[in-house]
Amino acid sequence: MKIRLTSLFVDDQRAALAFYTDVLGFTKRRDVPIGEDSWLTVVSSDDPEGPELLLEPCGHPAVKPFRDALAEDGIPLAQFAVDDVEAEHERLTKLGVVFTQKPTDGGDYTTAVFDDTCGNLIQLIAERPAS
Amino acid sequence: MADVFRALDDETRRLILDELAASDGQTLFEICTLLTTRYRLSSTRQAISQHLAVLESAGLVVTERRGRSKFHYFNGEPLAEITRRWPSVVGKEDP
Numbered sequence: 001m002k003i004r005l006t007s008l009f010v011d012d013q014r015a016a017l018a019f020y021t022d023v024l025g026f027t028k029r030r031d032v033p034i035g036e037d038s039w040l041t042v043v044s045s046d047d048p049e050g051p052e053l054l055l056e057p058c059g060h061p062a063v064k065p066f067r068d069a070l071a072e073d074g075i076p077l078a079q080f081a082v083d084d085v086e087a088e089h090e091r092l093t094k095l096g097v098v099f100t101q102k103p104t105d106g107g108d109y110t111t112a113v114f115d116d117t118c119g120n121l122i123q124l125i126a127e128r129p130a131s
Numbered sequence: 132m133a134d135v136f137r138a139l140d141d142e143t144r145r146l147i148l149d150e151l152a153a154s155d156g157q158t159l160f161e162i163c164t165l166l167t168t169r170y171r172l173s174s175t176r177q178a179i180s181q182h183l184a185v186l187e188s189a190g191l192v193v194t195e196r197r198g199r200s201k202f203h204y205f206n207g208e209p210l211a212e213i214t215r216r217w218p219s220v221v222g223k224e225d226p
Contacts, residue, residue, distance in 0.1 A: 071199040073176070074158020100200045101161045106168045113160070115198060121160075 005041065007054035008078055009063045010118035013040050016055045019117050023095055024080075026053070053078075058119060067119050074100050076113050076123035085110040085126045132216075135209045138189035144182050146170055148191060151205035158200050159183065 010016035017040060020026045026042035029052050041052040058064070070077065082088045085103045089112050093099065100121060101113035109127045116122050138144055143166070150165050151157060157165075163179050166172040174182075183203060186192040190209045195202050 068199065072196075072201050073180075074160035074200050076160070098198060100158055100198075100202075101164075104161070104164065106164070111164070113158075115200075121200070 003051050005052045005054055006078070007056045008116075008118070008120050009058035009060075009067065010055045010116075010120070011058055012118070013038055013055055013057060016040075016116075016118040017042070020053070020055065023092070023097065024116075055118075071115075071119075071121055074113060074121065076121040078120065079123040079125055082124050082126050085112050085124050088112070088124055132209070132212060134189040135191065135212070138185050138191055141182070141185075143172060143174060143179075144186055146172070147179070147182060147186065148205055151192065151203060152207075155204050156195075156202045158202060162203065 017028060017031075020042045021028055025045055027045045027048060029041045029043045029048070030039055031041075032039040037057045040055045042055065043052050044050055058067075067077075089099060089103050092114060097114050097117075099112055099114045101111070103110050103112045109125055112124045113121050114124070139148075146166060147162060150162060150169075159176065159180055162183070163174075163176050166174065166179065183192060187194060187203075191206055193204050193206045195204065
């Protein structure tokens with residue numbers, strides 16, 4: 001079994017696509033209209049054949065209370081791996097991205113948490129190879 | 132003042148204050164992460180949330196909502212009350 005696709009609810013699919021591609025640097029993979037919405041996925045630009053992230057409409061009534069409660073407590077809904085959390089924190093902050101947790105040393109990894117402007121908190125992680 | 136002493140009478144709550152004093156303005160998630168990674172505490176998020184509520188009701192922690200998240204801050208004012216009440220005792224510690 002492999003993880004092929006996972007999803008995040010987003011407030012607005014077009015705004016989410018712009019943020020996930022222009023700001024975060026992902027690449028659009030699929031954009032198939034379904035009714036008023038789209039089957040909209042992005043992939044890592046470093047791994048275009050890797051797992052897809054579905055940017056899913058948030059119309060279901062359970063989504064808002066669920067995400068509001070998690071955001072209040074600062075709980076991220078996804079984790080993205082980067083080479084250097086400090087560098088990404090600096091780059092994204094300059095682009096106006098708000099972090100709820102600045103880069104934090106966890107021993108053999110560093111994490112940070114930012115708001116994806118689409119209703120989710122996202123954790124960045126850089127793992128240090130065991131020396 | 133009894134609330135303050137009761138709030139301080141717990142190692143986990145003292146560690147939470149240590150972490151907030153060192154780096155103010157943290158979400159529940161960040162506090163839980165630090166307690167787990169730095170102190171190997173295995174408390175649940177709900178337990179930490181309850182500890183924070185005790186600290187907040189004692190005035191040792193204040194919260195502020197910024198954006199969609201709630202951030203916790205250390206507030207030393209109730210501790211200053213101790214030095215005001217027993218100034219001569221506390222003062223001797225620091226010649």
